[in-house]
Amino acid sequence: MAFSIKGIKVPHRKNTAGTEVKRMVIENTVTLPMVMHIGAPAVPVIKAGDEVSIGTLVAKAGDGISSPIYSSVSGNVVGISDVVISNGRKVPAIKIDSDGKNTVDENIAAPVITDKATLINAIKDSGVVGLGGAGFPTYVKFNTDKAIDYLIVNCAECEPYITSDTYTMLERADEMAYAIDVILKYIDVKKVIIGIEKNKRTAIAKMKELASKNSKISVKVLPSVYPTGGEKVLVYRTTGRVIKEGKLPADVGCIVCNCTTLATLGNYFKTGMPLVEKCVTVDGSAIQNPQNVIVPIGIAIKDVFEFTGGFKSEVGKVIYGGPMMGISVPSMDEPVLKQTNALLALNEKDSKQGEETACIQCGTCVRNCPFGINVIELARSYEKGEYDKLEKYGLGICMECGCCAYNCPANRPLVQLHKLAKISLREWKEKEGNA
Amino acid sequence: MENKLHLSVSPHIHRKRTTTGIMLDVIIALLPTTIAGVLIFGLRALAVIGVCVGTSVLSEVLFNLIIKKKQTVKDLSCIVTGLLLALNLPANAPLWQCAVGSVFAIIVVKCLFGGIGKNVVNPAITARVFMLVAFTSLATPAFPVDSTAGATPLVSETAPELTDLLLGKVGGAIGEVCSVALLIGGVYLLIRKVISWHIPVAFIGTVFIFSFLVKDFSLSAALVQVLSGGLLIGAIFMATDYTTSPETSLGKIVFGVGAGLITALIRFWGVYPEGVSFGILLMNILNPYICSLTARKLFGGGKKK
Numbered sequence: 001m002a003f004s005i006k007g008i009k010v011p012h013r014k015n016t017a018g019t020e021v022k023r024m025v026i027e028n029t030v031t032l033p034m035v036m037h038i039g040a041p042a043v044p045v046i047k048a049g050d051e052v053s054i055g056t057l058v059a060k061a062g063d064g065i066s067s068p069i070y071s072s073v074s075g076n077v078v079g080i081s082d083v084v085i086s087n088g089r090k091v092p093a094i095k096i097d098s099d100g101k102n103t104v105d106e107n108i109a110a111p112v113i114t115d116k117a118t119l120i121n122a123i124k125d126s127g128v129v130g131l132g133g134a135g136f137p138t139y140v141k142f143n144t145d146k147a148i149d150y151l152i153v154n155c156a157e158c159e160p161y162i163t164s165d166t167y168t169m170l171e172r173a174d175e176m177a178y179a180i181d182v183i184l185k186y187i188d189v190k191k192v193i194i195g196i197e198k199n200k201r202t203a204i205a206k207m208k209e210l211a212s213k214n215s216k217i218s219v220k221v222l223p224s225v226y227p228t229g230g231e232k233v234l235v236y237r238t239t240g241r242v243i244k245e246g247k248l249p250a251d252v253g254c255i256v257c258n259c260t261t262l263a264t265l266g267n268y269f270k271t272g273m274p275l276v277e278k279c280v281t282v283d284g285s286a287i288q289n290p291q292n293v294i295v296p297i298g299i300a301i302k303d304v305f306e307f308t309g310g311f312k313s314e315v316g317k318v319i320y321g322g323p324m325m326g327i328s329v330p331s332m333d334e335p336v337l338k339q340t341n342a343l344l345a346l347n348e349k350d351s352k353q354g355e356e357t358a359c360i361q362c363g364t365c366v367r368n369c370p371f372g373i374n375v376i377e378l379a380r381s382y383e384k385g386e387y388d389k390l391e392k393y394g395l396g397i398c399m400e401c402g403c404c405a406y407n408c409p410a411n412r413p414l415v416q417l418h419k420l421a422k423i424s425l426r427e428w429k430e431k432e433g434n435a
Numbered sequence: 436m437e438n439k440l441h442l443s444v445s446p447h448i449h450r451k452r453t454t455t456g457i458m459l460d461v462i463i464a465l466l467p468t469t470i471a472g473v474l475i476f477g478l479r480a481l482a483v484i485g486v487c488v489g490t491s492v493l494s495e496v497l498f499n500l501i502i503k504k505k506q507t508v509k510d511l512s513c514i515v516t517g518l519l520l521a522l523n524l525p526a527n528a529p530l531w532q533c534a535v536g537s538v539f540a541i542i543v544v545k546c547l548f549g550g551i552g553k554n555v556v557n558p559a560i561t562a563r564v565f566m567l568v569a570f571t572s573l574a575t576p577a578f579p580v581d582s583t584a585g586a587t588p589l590v591s592e593t594a595p596e597l598t599d600l601l602l603g604k605v606g607g608a609i610g611e612v613c614s615v616a617l618l619i620g621g622v623y624l625l626i627r628k629v630i631s632w633h634i635p636v637a638f639i640g641t642v643f644i645f646s647f648l649v650k651d652f653s654l655s656a657a658l659v660q661v662l663s664g665g666l667l668i669g670a671i672f673m674a675t676d677y678t679t680s681p682e683t684s685l686g687k688i689v690f691g692v693g694a695g696l697i698t699a700l701i702r703f704w705g706v707y708p709e710g711v712s713f714g715i716l717l718m719n720i721l722n723p724y725i726c727s728l729t730a731r732k733l734f735g736g737g738k739k740k
Contacts, residue, residue: 003734010448242734316440317441323445323448324445324447324448326445328443329442352441353441353443358454358552358553360677363682363683367684369731372731376682394733406449407450409452413443
């Protein structure tokens with residue numbers, strides 16, 4: 001029986017769609033944390049005092065799943081010191097003082113790709129990770145022995161405010177097409193589906209133009225319902241295939257790749273320039289001039305805000321990414337990361353959370369959950385410490401999209417509760433030997 | 436400026452709807468019925484409403500004071516309970532009985548079970564059933580001040596006029612007689628998305644179809660059953676209580692059909708003339724089972740054991 005994936009209507013607030021994009025030229029210091037991806041930290045290959053240019057390798061990929069890091073400015077390495085990243089972990093970071101000249105590394109050259117193995121290596125060397133926000137190293141997705149029927153390009157951009165993927169679709173379609181061509185040449189993919197929400201009309205036209213040049217590519221217009229861009233949701237809406245709990249898109253013959261990820265790969269295949277800059281959406285109720293701006297990775301958030309014209313009111317909260325799944329940052333000294341697609345600054349009023357009251361069992365959380373998780377029973381089991389029931393009610397398939405918490409009239413922090421429940425379940429399993 | 440930023444887990448935006456806002460919507464939806472009740476039954480009805488609402492609020496405040504719990508009056512739910520109980524009582528109900536009923540609703544049915552969201556059965560319905568059993572005088576309800584009628588529609592020998600049922604020119608509880616006012620309130624709750632159509636339509640539809648079959652396929656007789664007694668106020672305002680009804684659409688339909696069947700059975704063959712309260716109360720008790728039987732399927736079927 002077909003599953004009806006639910007979702008919610010969120011305000012779109014795409015104020016910056018299709019607006020002019022400025023490139024930030026800087027003379028500041030950049031900070032490159034060794035963890036800007038899911039997996040093992042990158043390993044520094046430079047030392048204090050070294051001279052680097054844009055595109056110079058400063059940290060190689062660590063063992064296992066990892067990703068290399070390249071300098072986003074030209075200048076001198078200040079040193080390597082620990083920084084606290086937004087999840088509270090301490091990681092080493094390379095600090096580089098920009099000389100303001102923005103010289104490009106002269107050794108940069110397009111990679112030589114002759115087969116699947118060299119393609120995977122090139123993707124790894126590009127430093128590209130899931131740029132939609134997840135930060136999962138992209139090469140891992142392509143490095144599969146499973147038969148792949150569909151390459152799904154994630155252009156949903158279902159989070160409010162963010163339009164940096166729209167910028168990619170409008171301005172970098174050629175790079176996307178180039179990447180698709182190279183991938184199709186070496187990986188046996190039957191079809192490429194570009195999945196895009198229907199509220200982006202000009203971008204849809206642009207993508208249809210791209211698709212018209214290759215019979216393998218098609219555009220699928222999706223409903224503007226949050227969270228259409230969620231990986232499992234997107235795969236289901238574009239192919240009808242269901243990714244079961246604990247499985248990956250490759251298990252159902254799919255690779256999902258964000259459009260900016262793809263465009264960045266295209267640029268790397270063509271020129272050899274790795275991931276060193278990002279287009280980020282700067283918006284939110286405290287922002288003076290909402291806009292998209294291209295910034296070097298590693299630049300401090302406060303420098304980006306200053307460049308875009310600062311604030312119109314006192315800032316209460318700053319978020320990496322969108323308001324539904326983004327991460328609030330403790331300080332504006334934090335750098336822009338590889339996977340940062342938006343920087344939102346909310347005013348004091350919008351930053352406060354409503355007072356939590358008792359659950360009235362209205363059930364909006366249950367009805368709106370994309371995956372049918374029994375949020376009420378799950379929360380009850382967690383609070384009672386009945387960890388054995390958490391999976392039965394669907395904790396394992398929770399993607400923390402926030403549809404439940406967004407609608408909760410009692411203002412319950414349900415996503416936080418689910419995150420805590422996942423930790424408790426893991427600890428309980430270890431203790432009970434129930435893994 | 437730095438280091439003074441708020442930190443929290445996502446989502447960082449929230450739909451502007453709170454429990455208080457929902458309760459306020461229910462009170463607004465009950466206003467037409469309340470006003471109609473006072474106009475039809477006179478100031479005595481206002482006294483009943485005043486005593487029920489006042490006692491309910493006071494009971495909750497005192498209970499929370501005694502057990503040193505944070506005050507919860509702000510959510511307005513105790514006002515809704517008091518108002519609903521009053522609207523389910525006849526205008527000639529002794530005021531001390533109204534007060535006892537309200538204390539029962541708030542303290543016994545709601546607060547002792549843990550307060551809002553934790554009660555197993557609907558406080559107003561349960562208090563009404565309690566009063567019906569405890570105070571026999573309540574079985575003979577009041578009549579409109581300008582009426583000479585002798586029996587409520589459900590026990591009357593002659594069928595009432597449909598227009599009288601719509602406008603409330605019949606005997607009954609304060610808030611159950613004016614069908615038009617109740618329907619206006621129902622439409623308001625639907626527009627505001629406080630309730631969905633499932634429970635009221637399943638509940639009222641079941642009573643209608645059942646009556647249609649029992650009353651020899653008479654449409655007008657079936658309509659009289661729908662518009663008489665406490666069916667509308669029960670189906671629109673009381674069976675839809677979040678805490679004591681299922682979350683899913685399928686569950687709501689099962690709940691509504693069940694309540695409708697019990698109501699009809701009691702009306703036609705029970706010892707009481709009215710069965711709405713019992714219908715809702717029994718389905719409240721079955722609610723946890725309906726919830727688990729009608730729970731949504733998990734995407735991908737959940738974890739394979």
